[in-house]
Amino acid sequence: MRSRRWVYYCLVNITLSDLLTGAAYLANVLLSGAHTFRLAPAQWFLREGLLFMALAASTFSLLFTAGERFATMVRPVAESGATKTGRVCSFIGLCWLLAALLGLLPLLGWNCVCAFQHCSSLLPLYSKGYILFCVVVFACILATIMLLYGAIFRVVRANGQKAPRSPARRKARRLLKTVLMILVAFVVCWGPLFGLLLADIFGSNVWAQEYLRGMDWILTLAVLNSAVNPLIYSFRSREVCRAVLGFLCCACLRLGLRGPGDCLARAAEAHSGASTTDSSLRPRDSFRGSRSHSFRMREPLSSISSVRSV
Secondary structure, X not given: OHHHHHHHHHHHHHHHHHHHHHHHHHHHHHOOHHHHHHOOHHHHHHHHHHHHHHHHHHHHHHHHHHHHHHHHHOOOOOOOHHHHHHHHHHHHHHXXXXXXXXXXXXXXXXXXXXXXXXXXXXXXXXEHHHHHHHHHHHHXXXXXXXXXXXXXXXXXHHHHHHOOOOHHHHHHHHHHHHHHHHHHHHHHHHHHHHHHHHHHHHOOHHHHHHOHHHHHHHHHHHHHHHHHHHHHHHHOOHHHHHHHHHHHHHHHHHHOOOOHHHHHHHHHHHHHXXXXXXXXXXXXXXXXXXXXXXXXXXXXXXXXXHHXXX
């Protein structure tokens, strides 16, 4: 469990970034409309920059998780648990630092306040060069994530081909499904927003004004990816599913909805279906337990018989 603690750190980091994305989007909606004209330029940059920062933190977290999985499965390095934890925490802090820097770049000076001809039509006061930079960064992150998962899948598939019916082959198929789900979710949620921003950069202002009404729905779809990511990364992991089931069982016990026997039975079913390897080893463990138990039961008989023989 300790060797895989970094996985839970990454999941917590993704969850926090996605929660911040939802909070930033809610604040953006509440401060939109008539409230926009009451905001100072610095407040407007802070409102939009917080949303960009949250989305960047979520994307950087996905990239960091893919990089750690690649380093663990493809190029493992022997290191202690404390060193691993310190390195993971340092990279998580770096992700948030880069996300904050990316979101606050317009507030720090990369804007079009002094050059309105370079302003975006969808996001006023934002420079088209900055928007193009963000789109390129997010696209490169997506490509890097897919390359890392592709390398992991090739390694897992190569190991699975050595033993066609081994758990490694089933793990390869499961990993492929997870990668496809991540790719489809990212493209479906982020594709319309990237397309709209690129059209705003290279298109005319008249066209941008026509599609400005759909900006809220497209942005909502992009934020929805932050709600889908925890489901993909968490519930595709059997360990996380067992942890969630154990948490729900504890809640049911406290509320008196379930008895201890029901919860233990559900936990045993989840644990038995967690992996084929565990289920294949379970009869051997029970067999060893029965042998040791029978041996302990026969010990008094053997000692008594030896005394009688004397």
